[in-house]
Amino acid sequence: MPLQGGVIAISGLVKRFRVDGAELTALGGVDLWIAPGEFLTVVGASGCGKSTLLRLIAGLEHADAGVLSHDGAPIAGPSLARGLVFQEPRLFPWLTVAQNVAVGLENAPLSRAEKALAVAEHLTLVGLSAFARAWPHQLSGGMAQRVAIARGLVNRPDVLLLDEPFGALDMLTRARLQDELRAIQQRAGATTVFVTHDVDEAAYLGDRVVVLAPRPGRIREIVDVKLPARRDRADPRLAGVRERVLRALGEDPGYPRPALVADAAWRRPATLAPAAVLQ
Amino acid sequence: MSRRALRGAVLPMLLLAAWEGASRTGLADPRLLPSPEAVAAAAWHGATGGGLPGHLAISICRDLAGFALGAAAGLPFGFLLGLSRVARTLLGPGFDAVRQIAVFAWIPLIAMWFGIGETAKIVFIAIAAFAPVALNTAEGVRSASRDLLEVGAVFRFTRAQRIRRIFLPGALPSILTGVHLGLINAWLATIGAEYFMTAGSGIGGLVIEGRDRFDMAQVMLGVLLLATTGFAFNAIAAAGEKRLLRWRRV
Numbered sequence: 157m158p159l160q161g162g163v164i165a166i167s168g169l170v171k172r173f174r175v176d177g178a179e180l181t182a183l184g185g186v187d188l189w190i191a192p193g194e195f196l197t198v199v200g201a202s203g204c205g206k207s208t209l210l211r212l213i214a215g216l217e218h219a220d221a222g223v224l225s226h227d228g229a230p231i232a233g234p235s236l237a238r239g240l241v242f243q244e245p246r247l248f249p250w251l252t253v254a255q256n257v258a259v260g261l262e263n264a265p266l267s268r269a270e271k272a273l274a275v276a277e278h279l280t281l282v283g284l285s286a287f288a289r290a291w292p293h294q295l296s297g298g299m300a301q302r303v304a305i306a307r308g309l310v311n312r313p314d315v316l317l318l319d320e321p322f323g324a325l326d327m328l329t330r331a332r333l334q335d336e337l338r339a340i341q342q343r344a345g346a347t348t349v350f351v352t353h354d355v356d357e358a359a360y361l362g363d364r365v366v367v368l369a370p371r372p373g374r375i376r377e378i379v380d381v382k383l384p385a386r387r388d389r390a391d392p393r394l395a396g397v398r399e400r401v402l403r404a405l406g407e408d409p410g411y412p413r414p415a416l417v418a419d420a421a422w423r424r425p426a427t428l429a430p431a432a433v434l435q
Numbered sequence: 436m437s438r439r440a441l442r443g444a445v446l447p448m449l450l451l452a453a454w455e456g457a458s459r460t461g462l463a464d465p466r467l468l469p470s471p472e473a474v475a476a477a478a479w480h481g482a483t484g485g486g487l488p489g490h491l492a493i494s495i496c497r498d499l500a501g502f503a504l505g506a507a508a509g510l511p512f513g514f515l516l517g518l519s520r521v522a523r524t525l526l527g528p529g530f531d532a533v534r535q536i537a538v539f540a541w542i543p544l545i546a547m548w549f550g551i552g553e554t555a556k557i558v559f560i561a562i563a564a565f566a567p568v569a570l571n572t573a574e575g576v577r578s579a580s581r582d583l584l585e586v587g588a589v590f591r592f593t594r595a596q597r598i599r600r601i602f603l604p605g606a607l608p609s610i611l612t613g614v615h616l617g618l619i620n621a622w623l624a625t626i627g628a629e630y631f632m633t634a635g636s637g638i639g640g641l642v643i644e645g646r647d648r649f650d651m652a653q654v655m656l657g658v659l660l661l662a663t664t665g666f667a668f669n670a671i672a673a674a675g676e677k678r679l680l681r682w683r684r685v
Contacts, residue, residue: 234589234590234591239589240589242582242586246583246586248600248604249682249683250605250682259600260590263593293684
């Protein structure tokens with residue numbers, strides 16, 4: 157397991173886009189150091205540049221200024237050492253579930269047998285061994301996203317990047333996948349960067365929560381979540397983290413009515429996890 | 436036979452009955468519309484001693500040769516148009532202009548260049564099959580999913596992997612539509628070639644010969660054979676599409 161590698165260092169990162177002839181600064185000077193094995197969540201209103209940040213780390217975009225490095229090597233393009241899971245599963249509809257996971261290994265220096273083994277292992281990891289030969293259109297949204305996670309992990313990358321992967325799922329599936337992802341991340345030991353606009357999700361999953369402010373995208377605050385790896389959604393300390401994240405977001409007029417959001421954030425997990433409340 | 440196939444047979448059966456009725460009641464002039472029995476007799480005569488199977492085989496071989504040639508040229512041309520912007524700007528307008536020429540308008544030119552023998556016929560059929568294959572292939576390749584191409588980029592796909600893993604399977608439904616249309620076009624062109632370049636054999640030649648001898652039973656027989664063969668090509672193409680695209684939601 158790649159416990160040593162997986163350091164992402166970012167300094168002075170600037171990214172601009174041209175939209176309808178006008179220049180838009182998506183990221184205006186981001187400095188961030190991500191520790192190996194860390195679970196970092198990035199939260200912010202839409203348009204704050206959080207997806208852009210993730211795509212830059214993945215190597216899908218190029219920075220206009222600043223330095224990005226992975227274990228000391230500058231990031232110049234995509235690498236098999238950095239897995240990326242998109243908001244949509246983006247499965248190949250003409251490949252079965254197992255073949256879709258194997259897509260990740262297309263350029264991996266492994267033998268055919270080793271690839272088959274890795275695919276089977278990762279399907280087990282996401283609980284989909286029984287669906288290896290199913291077509292993507294036969295899967296539910298949650299299952300499809302699990303396949304995408306297995307594909308993102310199958311190379312055993314030391315950095316896993318996730319771009320609002322549970323955004324389109326219903327609440328129950330979402331809560332279950334959040335727990336699965338944390339468990340998987342702890343087993344795999346990969347440095348994880350998880351982008352979301354959901355404050356609950358960011359607080360529940362992250363070792364640290366990076367709060368981004370928009371126009372231009374920059375880090376407003378980094379909230380340290382000093383909580384054990386095994387988490388309880390009803391933990392009152394989690395509410396404190398949410399409170400801090402919301403306050404940081406609230407300084408941004410683009411994020412609507414923090415008091416109301418905080419209220420909803422407090423109630424939702426409790427109704428989601430009654431067992432946890434009873435304990 | 437399935438229910439659906441039975442339902443599909445209703446209309447042809449009714450037509451046959453109407454035909455039979457018209458012949459029996461003397462409503463139709465037997466010199467212009469021979470009775471089904473007369474056509475069946477012509478078929479029997481043709482099949483047993485008149486060389487009908489040979490004519491049919493010649494037409495089908497001619498059709499397949501032309502189609503294969505047209506599709507073999509259309510596929511790579513479509514891929515080129517779909518993949519390369521340069522090729523699109525360079526060749527696209529010319530291709531669109533040439534496409535406007537009705538396929539039968541080629542016959543005088545082809546006749547001048549290749550005569551009216553076998554080569555000319557096959558070239559003509561190939562031209563008819565080329566356009567739909569090229570057009571649909573280009574369209575399918577062009578509409579490749581940007582999202583999946585990005586997944587390919589994340590996994591460091593090479594150009595060959597992009598084509599094999601994303602462009603080709605993504606364009607397959609469209610390519611098969613083109614192949615299917617090409618097959619239909621090729622069969623129409625086969626008949627046209629046999630009508631207009633009348634040197635030699637084939638079902639089309641048989642029909643023309645029947646007309647010249649005022650043998651309407653032979654004409655009817657030829658037309659029926661053309662329809663049946665076209666129908667068979669269509670069914671084979673549809674079954675092939677279904678098999679190759681079984682990953683799609685039905």
